[in-house]
Amino acid sequence: MIHVDHLTKIVGEDRTRVLDDISLEIQHGEMIALVGPSGSGKSTLLKCLAMRETWSEGSFRVGDTDILKSGFSGKRKISREWSFLEQSPQLHPERTALKTVLIGQSGQTPVWRMLTGMVRSDDYMGAMDILETLGLLDKAHQKAGTLSGGERQRVAIARALAHGAKVVLADEPVTGLDPKSGEEVIKTLRALCTSERLTVIAVIPLELAERYATRIIGLQDGRISFDINGRRLTSAERRLL
Ligand code: ADP
Numbered sequence: 001m002i003h004v005d006h007l008t009k010i011v012g013e014d015r016t017r018v019l020d021d022i023s024l025e026i027q028h029g030e031m032i033a034l035v036g037p038s039g040s041g042k043s044t045l046l047k048c049l050a051m052r053e054t055w056s057e058g059s060f061r062v063g064d065t066d067i068l069k070s071g072f073s074g075k076r077k078i079s080r081e082w083s084f085l086e087q088s089p090q091l092h093p094e095r096t097a098l099k100t101v102l103i104g105q106s107g108q109t110p111v112w113r114m115l116t117g118m119v120r121s122d123d124y125m126g127a128m129d130i131l132e133t134l135g136l137l138d139k140a141h142q143k144a145g146t147l148s149g150g151e152r153q154r155v156a157i158a159r160a161l162a163h164g165a166k167v168v169l170a171d172e173p174v175t176g177l178d179p180k181s182g183e184e185v186i187k188t189l190r191a192l193c194t195s196e197r198l199t200v201i202a203v204i205p206l207e208l209a210e211r212y213a214t215r216i217i218g219l220q221d222g223r224i225s226f227d228i229n230g231r232r233l234t235s236a237e238r239r240l241l
């Protein structure tokens with residue numbers, strides 16, 4: 001469903017290849033962990049996939065859409081169906097988890113109805129369903145500013161789902177969380193890949209990648225150094241990190 005062919009990203013006067021001939025085929029429902037040393041191009045790859053960075057070379061197809069050639073409509077497809085999860089999600093601190101998710105649904109529901117508080121009961125039920133999926137039912141009426149880091153990250157995932165995200169890109173979503181909360185977030189993402197066919201591409205620690213990812217892609221100097229499914233890294237692969 002997602003085809004990346006020969007993605008190359010060249011920057012600066014010396015024309016450094018931050019990404020160098022990356023080709024990937026990604027199916028719905030995969031949970032992909034990106035691993036590699038600092039500076040290997042992980043963040044740049046995610047930003048190129050999110051169309052937040054320009055591509056120097058390559059082609060990018062999602063379903064039947066050629067994203068780079070279709071101009072505005074291709075970018076709109078990405079912005080509508082793909083969600084970028086920040087390391088520390090920007091949530092309105094005074095807004096409850098429920099309201100955050102309801103406003104996330106505004107793709108389907110007029111914003112004025114959200115703001116005037118006239119929430120349709122099926123919107124409300126939908127939002128509560130999503131919060132339940134993320135294990136946040138008991139936090140629905142708590143203000144985002146008072147939630148823990150892991151809970152905030154899960155509210156951000158809930159908001160992305162409410163917005164209709166089919167693909168979630170996450171750059172170090174668990175950095176800064178304690179190990180238990182970090183694991184909860186990754187476990188949740190993995191469960192959504194399995195149950196909702198969500199596709200996740202995330203930069204996460206190797207230990208979590210080996211436990212929860214369906215696929216691990218290693219980057220080194222902007223190139224793919226390995227691309228493995230459903231097994232732990234060999235010691236040779238581990239030395240590349
Ligand atoms: P990672 O996330 O794996 O640590 P990054 O994708 O952030 O790596 O960066 C890869 C390399 O590309 C780094 O050396 C970074 O300094 C460089 N880089 C990324 N974007 C630019 C840019 N716009 N101009 C110059 N160098 C860049």
Ligand code: MG
Binds near residue numbers: 043044
């Ligand atoms: Mg990075």
